[in-house]
Amino acid sequence: MSTSFPIREECPPGACQCGRDVLLGDPQGDTRILMLTKAEEKKLVARLENIESLEDLQRMQSRMAAQLGMVVTITPGAGEVRTVRGFNIEIEDRPGLCSKTRQTVPAAIRRGLDRRPEIAWALLDSQDLLGGLF
Template identity: 45%
Template sequence: MSDPEADMRPLAIDRRQEMRLIERIERIDTYADLRHVQELIRRNIGAELHIAPGPNEVRTLRGIIIVLEEKPGLCKKVRQSVPAAVRKRLQEKPEIAYAILDAGDLFGAA
């Protein structure tokens, strides 16, 4: 159940917290860990981190859409730096990108 008061609270993420979040993203090792970080972002910041294969053919990591939901009080810089950190980690750990594609039934059995 969604807490209406949680949706109304102002976001309070300062530069130090942003750097801690980026450092946490840089330590992601598995798809399950990525999902856990998505949950932490949702719970602590109140914004969703959407990661999904794009609507067209996915040939490179650019084909995976990574967006941090826009929320009042969440600056543009954070909304750009978090997806950039995730994309960088996916480049370092391609098995996580494959798991994202698999979760979208790209490699699933027919």
């Protein structure tokens, strides 16, 4: 399969089970996720670490879904949320999504929430967990 855009390099053998080869071999496959090269992933991580507001975070989530097909959900954990580690940040599993990306994107979001705690409070409030206290 030939693509008109640069695609992510293949991970070393045995390091990743992303299914990149299967995706490239499928003519009907959604190859948008392969546009996330290592350089582009670094830019994305830097952007997620420097989010400015809850709206900014939600805009980034929708852009990742639209441009890369990467669906990221952020929900409060089942227990008490005392730190940003109390949030469940999950990326929908899909072919071509590198396991490293599955780790770095949630970590970058956590660093961004840690840097700007008011975004974490706004996220909790949007789930009505604070009951309108703030």
